[in-house]
Every structure is written in C-alpha cells, then in structure tokens.
Amino acid sequence: MAKPKSYDFICIGGGSAGFNAARVAVSLGLRTAVVDGARELGGLCILRGCMPSKTLLYAAEVLHHSRHAERFGLKVAGARADMKAVQARKKRIIADFAQYRHQALTAGRFDLIRAQARFVDPHTLELSSGKKIRGRHFLIGTGSKVAVPPVPGLADIKTWTSDEVLNLDFVPKSVLVLGGGIVACELAQFLNRIGTKVMLVQRSRNILRDHSDDASTVVQQALADEGIELFAGTQINQIAQDRRGVSITFQHDGRTVTRRAAHCFNALGRVPNTAGLGLESAGVKTRPDGQILINRWQQTSTPHIYAAGDCSGPHEIVHIAIAQGELAARHAAGVKQLKPVDFSLLLNVVFTDPQLATIGALERDLEARGVRYLKASYPFNDHGKSILMEANYGYVKVLAEPKRGRILGAEIVGKDAGELIHCFSTPLALRATVRDMLRAPWYHPTLAEIVTYPLEEIADQLKG
Ligand SMILES: Cc1cc2nc3c(=O)[nH]c(=O)nc-3n(C[C@H](O)[C@H](O)[C@H](O)COP(=O)(O)OP(=O)(O)OC[C@H]3O[C@@H](n4cnc5c(N)ncnc54)[C@H](O)[C@@H]3O)c2cc1C
Numbered sequence: 001m002a003k004p005k006s007y008d009f010i011c012i013g014g015g016s017a018g019f020n021a022a023r024v025a026v027s028l029g030l031r032t033a034v035v036d037g038a039r040e041l042g043g044l045c046i047l048r049g050c051m052p053s054k055t056l057l058y059a060a061e062v063l064h065h066s067r068h069a070e071r072f073g074l075k076v077a078g079a080r081a082d083m084k085a086v087q088a089r090k091k092r093i094i095a096d097f098a099q100y101r102h103q104a105l106t107a108g109r110f111d112l113i114r115a116q117a118r119f120v121d122p123h124t125l126e127l128s129s130g131k132k133i134r135g136r137h138f139l140i141g142t143g144s145k146v147a148v149p150p151v152p153g154l155a156d157i158k159t160w161t162s163d164e165v166l167n168l169d170f171v172p173k174s175v176l177v178l179g180g181g182i183v184a185c186e187l188a189q190f191l192n193r194i195g196t197k198v199m200l201v202q203r204s205r206n207i208l209r210d211h212s213d214d215a216s217t218v219v220q221q222a223l224a225d226e227g228i229e230l231f232a233g234t235q236i237n238q239i240a241q242d243r244r245g246v247s248i249t250f251q252h253d254g255r256t257v258t259r260r261a262a263h264c265f266n267a268l269g270r271v272p273n274t275a276g277l278g279l280e281s282a283g284v285k286t287r288p289d290g291q292i293l294i295n296r297w298q299q300t301s302t303p304h305i306y307a308a309g310d311c312s313g314p315h316e317i318v319h320i321a322i323a324q325g326e327l328a329a330r331h332a333a334g335v336k337q338l339k340p341v342d343f344s345l346l347l348n349v350v351f352t353d354p355q356l357a358t359i360g361a362l363e364r365d366l367e368a369r370g371v372r373y374l375k376a377s378y379p380f381n382d383h384g385k386s387i388l389m390e391a392n393y394g395y396v397k398v399l400a401e402p403k404r405g406r407i408l409g410a411e412i413v414g415k416d417a418g419e420l421i422h423c424f425s426t427p428l429a430l431r432a433t434v435r436d437m438l439r440a441p442w443y444h445p446t447l448a449e450i451v452t453y454p455l456e457e458i459a460d461q462l463k464g
C-alpha cells in the first residue's frame with residue numbers, strides 16, 4: 001500500500017476557521033491541505049448562516065418600510081413578498097459568494113481534499129475515500145450543527161431548522177418558533193415581516209439571554225409591536241404533530257397555554273460538530289457537549305492539534321472563528337510574539353430591527369468582577385436623525401473607567417446598531433478615553449452623532 005501523503009498543516013473543515021487557517025499557514029510556508037466533506041463548499045456563514053440570513057432580513061426590512069410608508073406620508077399600495085423572487089435573489093447572491101470561496105479553495109495554494117476525515121492516531125487521518133493522510137499539525141474547524149434538546153415530543157416531529165427557513169420560497173401561514181436566541185429572533189422577525197403568523201416560545205425570562213435585560217426588553221417590545229406573539233419564561237409540556245400541523249402546550253405565568261401552527265421551527269441552539277472525528281484516537285479532549293477544549297493558542301489537549309470556530313467556541317461568531325484559525329496557523333508555524341484572541345474587545349451584533357450590538361465589557365460582567373465604572377446612556381427617541389427616520393426604539397449606553405474615562409464597553413440597541421457599534425471598535429482597541437472620542441469630529445445630522453451624548457455625560461461626570 002502507498003505511503004500516506006504527508007503535510008505540515010492539515011485543516012479539517014474549510015469554513016471560516018479552516019479556510020483562513022489554511023490561507024495563513026500557506027503564507028508562512030507550511031505545506032498545507034484542507035479536508036472538507038461537504039457536498040457544497042463555502043461553510044456555514046456563506047451557505048446557511050450570516051450571508052443568506054442577512055440577505056433575507058434586508059429584503060424583509062424593505063418590505064416592512066414599504067408597508068409602513070404612510071408614516072412618512074407616502075402611499076405604497078400592495079407591497080408584499082414574492083418569495084420565489086426573494087429566494088432567487090438570495091440564491092444568486094450566495095452562489096456568487098460561494099463561487100468566490102470555491103475559487104480560493106481550489107486555487108492550488110494548498111491541497112483541497114473533498115472527503116470526511118477522522119483521526120486514527122494523533123498524526124493520521126482516515127478519509128471517507130479510504131485513503132490516509134498524515135500531518136505534523138492539524139486544525140479542527142468542523143463547525144456546529146442544530147441541537148435537538150430533550151423537549152417532550154420534539155424528537156418525534158418534523159421541524160424546520162434555520163436551513164429550511166432560509167430556503168423558503170413561499171409564505172408559510174403560521175410558524176411556531178422554539179427558542180429566543182439570535183437565530184430565533186432574527187428569523188422570527190423575517191417570517192413575521194413576510195406575512196407569516198409567528199408565535200415564539202422561549203424558556204428564559206428574556207429573549208437574547210446573553211444580553212442585558214434592558215437591551216433584550218427593547219427588542220422584545222419591538223417584536224411584540226410588530227405582531228409576534230411572544231412567550232418568555234415558559235416551560236414546554238409537550239409538542240405534537242398531526243396532519244394539520246403542530247401543537248404545543250406550555251406553562252406560562254402559572255397557566256397552561258396551547259397554541260397551534262402549520263410549522264415548527266427549532267431554533268434551540270447549535271452543538272459542536274465533533275462526533276465521529278475519532279478525537280479519542282488523537283487524545284483530544286472535549287466537554288460533555290462535544291465542544292473541544294482549547295488553550296489561548298487554540299491548542300487542544302494534544303498540542304500539535306488545534307481547534308477553532310464553532311467546534312471549540314467560546315463564541316459562534318465569524319470574525320472570531322477567522323481570528324482563531326489564523327492564530328492557530330501562526331502558532332503552528334512557530335511565529336514569535338503572538339497575542340491570543342482578545343475577548344475584552346468582544347463585538348456582538350444581533351440583526352433584528354432594532355439591531356442590538358455590544359462591544360467590550362457588559363455592565364453585568366463589570367459588576368460580577370467588582371470593577372467600578374461610570375455609565376451614561378441616551379435614547380434614540382430623543383435624537384434628531386433617528387426621529388426623522390422614525391427609528392425610535394433603543395438607546396446607546398457607554399461604560400468607562402472612572403479615573404480617566406477610558407472606554408470599557410458600549411451597548412447599542414436601535415437603528416443600524418451593528419454599524420454604529422463600530423464607532424467604539426478603534427477607540428476600545430487603542431484604549432481611548434471618552435475625551436479622546438469627543439476630540440474627533442461628528443457630522444450633523446447623523447445617527448452616529450448620538451454616541452456623543454453619553455460620551456459628554458461621562459466627561460461631565462469625570463469633571464465632577
Ligand atoms: C442562521 C445563522 C446565522 C448566522 N449569522 C451570523 C452573523 O450574522 N454573524 C456572525 O458572526 N455569525 C453568524 N452565524 C454564526 C457563523 O455562521 C458561524 O459561527 C461560523 O460560520 C462558523 O464557522 P466554522 O469555520 O467554525 O464552521 P463552518 O463554516 O460550519 O465550517 C465547518 C466545515 O467543516 C466541514 N466538516 C465538518 N466535519 C467534517 C469532517 N469530519 N471532515 C471534513 N470536513 C468536515 C463542513 O463541511 C464545513 O464546511 C450564524 C449562524 C447561523 C446558523
């Protein structure tokens with residue numbers, strides 16, 4: 001039998017983490033291969049995550065504005081979603097992005113092997129083709145898959161995942177959304193805006209539980225105002241299915257509630273896609289849910305094997321997956337003076353409308369750590385530019401260190417919060433103070449200008 005081909009660096013998975021790790025590894029002179037077993041190349045972000053969801057959310061936002069044009073004194077008759085056309089546009093856009101990634105993967109800078117891989121020992125992968133390859137270093141970037149938690153009846157019924165919702169070419173009559181995380185909230189609003197009756201059932205007291213109560217309350221209110229029937233703080237008793245659709249019974253506010261819908265959308269989270277990778281043969285340790293344990297250089301319990309992206313966490317966010325993949329490649333190549341991924345700059349965006357975005361420290365983290373801070377916030381419904389845009393939901397909140405006013409974090413809920421939060425990215429990275437930010441020019445009238453009000457308030461607190 002032929003000797004297995006051998007590489008310096010092998011990426012298992014060619015998504016955001018794996019592709020970017022490979023790109024950097026090659027640039028550092030490592031003989032590199034990417035192994036990906038997907039029928040379609042591109043990874044979650046391009047094919048079934050960020051890009052298709054944001055394409056559809058934007059279309060739904062345009063429809064929403066058209067339907068509420070009278071707020072601006074406009075008459076737009078008959079605005080509705082032609083889902084076949086919406087879907088065709090999404091497919092065209094995504095095909096372009098996927099094609100671009102396909103070209104990058106097949107450009108010959110590294111070997112691309114189309115196969116599923118599993119470890120048979122710490123340096124050898126067995127491929128679904130039957131071949132074996134060997135590596136000096138590995139990067140596991142196998143992503144995540146939809147979770148099916150033990151909700152009574154859930155495993156016995158046919159549910160949609162985000163994949164099916166992103167592929168809809170019709171307007172469903174009614175959808176029961178399970179979960180109140182980012183996927184649930186973004187896509188519940190999309191469904192509601194295209195004309196579906198949406199019920200959302202969420203376990204925690206608030207939707208978007210990773211965010212502050214203030215922030216999630218604003219989004220929750222906006223979703224309810226648009227007509228989504230939203231139940232938070234529930235406990236599901238049973239879900240069942242018959243020819244007419246699904247029914248759910250749950251506890252809410254001390255009552256037993258029953259609802260019916262034509263379809264059920266499972267948005268109860270995702271789990272690391274690591275089963276079947278033969279991690280035990282390689283000595284790679286995981287948490288009970290399959291999440292790969294890593295150190296700050298992305299090394300697993302077997303130091304020449306790295307992991308990055310959704311399979312290792314701690315966040316399921318594309319720019320983090322990319323940064324982790326790149327760091328792993330540099331570490332494997334022996335680059336000196338590296339810095340770990342800096343989670344004190346964590347940037348998070350929820351693409352609901354209003355959007356919810358945070359950067360840096362959250363108030364609850366500072367409180368938990370006993371860190372003193374100054375804070376100030378300002379509402380969108382008192383800001384000229386947002387008032388003229390009828391964008392009245394939300395606020396900007398800034399947190400700063402009390403001595404010099406160094407920015408510690410910011411939270412924005414409101415129109416285009418995902419764009420506005422970037423006003424704080426560079427200042428936070430450069431450890432700027434509120435006074436540094438106020439020295440910069442701010443054009444009038446812009447949405448971004450709203451940021452100056454809490455900054456000025458903190459500057460005043462510093463004087464006092
Ligand atoms: C609906 C939705 C919307 C999202 N929106 C956003 C957003 O707006 N912004 C954001 O930052 N994040 C968003 N995310 C999260 C983001 O998409 C993920 O965090 C990111 O794509 C993960 O990248 P990855 O490289 O870890 O995994 P993936 O991109 O999933 O790549 C994993 C690759 O590994 C391959 N693979 C798996 N197992 C094997 C094996 N055994 N052998 C060989 N190959 C294998 C797969 O085929 C796949 O190509 C969204 C997610 C979802 C579901």
Ligand SMILES: NC(=O)c1ccc[n+]([C@@H]2O[C@H](COP(=O)([O-])OP(=O)(O)OC[C@H]3O[C@@H](n4cnc5c(N)ncnc54)[C@H](O)[C@@H]3O)[C@@H](O)[C@H]2O)c1
Binds near residue numbers: 150178203268317350
């Ligand atoms: N805008 C973005 O950046 C973006 C968009 C979409 C997804 N993502 C990423 O994808 C990841 C997955 O998102 P998600 O929304 O699928 O997951 P999630 O973990 O954020 O949300 C899952 C929801 O299901 C609920 N849940 C879980 N188990 C339950 C049970 N047994 N009973 C009742 N409720 C239960 C949780 O309370 C939570 O509300 C996120 O971590 C996110 O970072 C990011």
